[in-house]
Amino acid sequence: MGDFLSNLSLGFGVALSLQNLGLAFLGCLVGTLIGVLPGVGPIATIAMLLPITFGLDPVGALIMLAGIYYGAQYGGSTTAILVNIPGEATSVVTALDGHQMARQGRAGVALGIAAIGSFFAGTVATLVIAALGAPLTGLALIFGPTEYFSLMVMGLVFAVVLARGSILKAVAMILTGVLLSTVGLDLETGEERMTFGLSFLSDGIDFAVLAMGIFGIAEIMRNLDHTEHRDVVRQAIGRLLPNRDDFKQSYKPVLRGTLIGAILGILPGNGAVLGPFASYTLEKKLAKDPRRFGRGAIEGVAGPESANNAGAQTSFIPLLTLGIPPNAVMALMVGAMTIHGIIPGPQVMTKNPTLFWGMIASMWVGNLMLLVINLPLVGMWVRLLKVPYRLLFPAILMFCCIGIYSINSLPTDVMFIALFGLVGYMLIKFGFEPAPMLLGFVLGKLMEENLRRSLILSRGSLETFVERPISAGLLAVAAILLVIALLPSIRKGRDEVFTE
């Protein structure tokens, strides 16, 4: 305990220096502003802004980069809520209820609860990292390919629960998502699959392209074909911040979301991506009236946003304690550290204690900054919705094109968002929901790779999935969840929702 406190005070000593406070603020601000651009998620933002940290000392540079990361993450949620464009997998869930809230004139409340929930989750996650970072490292190592595959199976079951409409349609969308994820080079053999000989497909479909088309562009088309909806967004702006009732509804989802997100964030191979989905599923299952979900339930924003931020934070654990990046953003942080002459590895904690504890303390500082920056910005974002739609939508379209082009500099990406936009519009018209498809897409790749890896390691024996206790446990949970979802009585309830 004494160690813990002295370490934390060392950390805060570093993070609270005037220079580092300024850098954390700057990072969060720049990250938020750039992250708000549709499609420009944390990875693209950090990659773009990496060079501006070159002149700084390593600790300051990393604090600033971490700030950019949180900022971009939060900026992505803002776009998801305001214009229904999730920039990355974790904000897909936020878009579901967040954007509905915005349509009902509660955009400010949605943005506010997202910021407050994120801040709480970030605070808890920072403490978890400081107190338990080193022992929790083991968790990353327990999860091999077999466990990972089973976790992904469980994730796909979440996707079924996620959907509002018929189960059949949800399953069809999930499978479509999984199929889309197989486009590109086969990892094991290097053969091209379903690319039709088109070279830009050989690396697969980019998540941001798919999500922006299916959600964002399709949403614009839908808005343009019925006028009344867009007026709803325009007229009532409502309160800017959540009130007591909102907090009462939200505090439990925030607590649960924080816990789920913090645990999943430690897992290797982008386990954090499951956090918001798991939190949403849980809240929907626990809710007295699950029908509110997808229609602007505040719990559907509070829980997933907290899970998202907790996971974003705890995914630093494998990076800081082992030097192993669990996802693409952290891989970028590894690069940033190496450029600054610090090679991430198990020795960073002992060799560079000021960096290690300074970064941990700065996480909390960064979260505070986000709150400070974003609460006043809420009013500004909400006012954006007052802009007449005929002026707003061309601007959104233009920013989408710029955003998506800036990620890979590929003109084909821009054309692809148009194509997926059309597909998304058709899906809406036929009553299919895009969210399960996106989850299928995200999990499909991880699932296939880990399945094949496990089978190679077990020399083709399927028993490996039930012999390993963690894997067996996860599969059992998945089976139970599926049975609950398929039980006739509940299905009847679901059909009601659908036909209503």
Next chain:
Amino acid sequence: MKKIALALAAVAGIAATGAWAQGYPTRPITMIVPFAAGGPTDVVARIVTDHMSRTLGQQIVIENVAGAGGTTGITRAAQSEPDGYTIMMGHMGTHGAAPALYPNLKYDPTKDFAPIGMAAGTPIVIVAKKDFPANDLKGFLEYLKANGEKVNMAHAGVGSVSHSTGIFFNSVVKAKPTMVTYRGTGPALNDLMANTVDFMTDQIVNVAPQIQGGNIKAFAIATPERSPVLPNVPTTKEAGLDGYEVSAWNAVFAPKGTPPEVVKKLSDALSKSLDDENTKKRLLELGGVIPSASERTPEALQKLVESEVARWTPVLKAAGATAQ
């Protein structure tokens, strides 16, 4: 005064091509790095260009164009205007292994480029899980021979450095371990540390921290001399293995047809950067090997590319490794 001189230089540059090259560079230069920001090649590029920009008086801007084992970015760079304002950081994969891995490759590493110079060599290390039964390369090779397919070898995907160097290793020691594929070095290392897979070959920058931390063990480093970063790890030759010396080198290229004066300017700036104490220090910390004065020249790089293509093509073709 300076401004007038600059303006004059610009006018002269438009007037005559000979003088144009002398004025070079008058605007920022783009360096295409064919891998994601933060990877080993990206890091080397950023360290080396930092000093080069100061010598040239113009910023070298890094543009990351990742995809298809680096060949997407190199293809684009190879087709760009050969005016010295687009250059690239190639490496062992894009300018050595690629012709064998990608039958539809749109460039020829030996013919379509104006080599500028080698930036840094990155030694390959043979590493194994902590619980591996053997403790030195000799014991490891015996175990590999005795257990054949039962041994699991990890690599970071077809076309990655760990894949090519791993296949090469297997062909040199005549082993046939089961290959387990990962998407990138991070997840592969994670499973190596968790004792899920048995061994792999990879760049020193990726594995050195884990070796120093005792999470994995190193059997040998595939260079003629030991690395100061891992002084206790013997070279392959010292450990009794001949014929496995390999490095994931990074080198700067320009598109074919770039004026010789421009190549010379860039090559000199690169060489100057490699002599800079700060650049040197940072590259050495990563385990990089700094090329000697004679290895830095465009001519030496052309020779290296030719010998690398000749070396990788039969090895990879024999293993049936292609990535269309």
